[in-house]
Amino acid sequence: MQTDILQKQLQSSLQELKAAIDKFEKHPSPSTQYAEQLHTAIHQTNKLVSAYLVLKEHKDVSPDINLHMKLMNVPTIEEKAAIIEPIKEPEVVESKPIVVEDVKSMEAVKEAVVEKVTPPVIEVKPAAKELPKIAISFNDKFRFINELFAANAIEYNIAIEQINTVTSLHELNNYLKGLASIYMWKEDNEVVKNLFTLAQKRFS
Numbered sequence: 001m002q003t004d005i006l007q008k009q010l011q012s013s014l015q016e017l018k019a020a021i022d023k024f025e026k027h028p029s030p031s032t033q034y035a036e037q038l039h040t041a042i043h044q045t046n047k048l049v050s051a052y053l054v055l056k057e058h059k060d061v062s063p064d065i066n067l068h069m070k071l072m073n074v075p076t077i078e079e080k081a082a083i084i085e086p087i088k089e090p091e092v093v094e095s096k097p098i099v100v101e102d103v104k105s106m107e108a109v110k111e112a113v114v115e116k117v118t119p120p121v122i123e124v125k126p127a128a129k130e131l132p133k134i135a136i137s138f139n140d141k142f143r144f145i146n147e148l149f150a151a152n153a154i155e156y157n158i159a160i161e162q163i164n165t166v167t168s169l170h171e172l173n174n175y176l177k178g179l180a181s182i183y184m185w186k187e188d189n190e191v192v193k194n195l196f197t198l199a200q201k202r203f204s
Contacts, residue, residue, distance in 0.1 A: 009184070010048040017041040047181060131202050133164045140194065147191045148183060169203045 020041040024030045136144070141156075149156040159179060166172045176196055179185070185192045 010045070013041070013045045013048050017045045050181075131164075131167070134160060134198055134202055136160070136198060140198070143191055144195055147189075148185060148195065150183075163199050164202075169200065172199055172203070 017038075020034070020038040024034050024038045027034065145151060145153050145156045149159070162175060163172065166175060176199060180187070180192065187193075
C-alpha cells in the first residue's frame with residue numbers, strides 16, 4: 001500500500017527533523033550549517049506530510065479525478081458550483097435633449113447618431129488547435145502502471161486522462177511534479193523520464 005510506504009518515510013523524516021531541532025536548540029548561536037539542516041528537514045517533512053494527507057483522504061485509490069485536479073489548483077465540479085458570479089446592474093445613461101438650430105446642425109446630429117448605432121466590428125479568432133493525446137505503447141503502459149503507480153491501473157488511467165486535458169506546457173510540468181511528489185518518483189529514473197518525455201511531446 002502506498003500509505004504504508006509513505007508512513008515509514010515520514011517517520012524516518014520526523015526522526016531527522018527531531019535531530020536537527022536538537023542540534024539547533026543546544027547551541028546558543030547556531031551555525032549556518034545547523035540552520036540549513038533544520039530548513040531541509042522541515043521542508044522534507046512538510047512535503048511528506050502533504051503527500052500522506054492526500055493519500056489518506058483518497059484511501060490509496062483515487063476514485064475520481066479530484067486528486068489530480070488538486071495538484072493543478074483547478075477547482076472541482078463541486079467547487080465550481082459554489083462560485084456564483086455577482087450579477088451587475090445595467091448602467092443607466094441619462095439622455096440629454098438635442099437642440100437643432102439649423103439644417104447643418106441636423107445633418108451633424110444624424111451623422112453622430114449613425115456613428116453610435118453602428119455595431120462594433122467583432123474579431124473572429126481561429127479555433128485553437130486541438131492537442132494530440134499522449135502516445136503510449138502497450139509495453140510502456142504496463143511499465144508505467146507497475147513501476148510508477150504501484151500496479152494501480154485506476155490511478156494510472158486518471159493521471160493519463162488529466163495529462164491529455166492540460167492545455168499548456170507550464171500546466172503539464174506542474175502536474176507531473178505533483179505526481180512525482182506523491183508517488184516519490186526519482187528524477188533520474190528511466191521510466192519517469194520516459195513518461196515525462198511522452199507527455200511533453202504533446203506540445204512539440
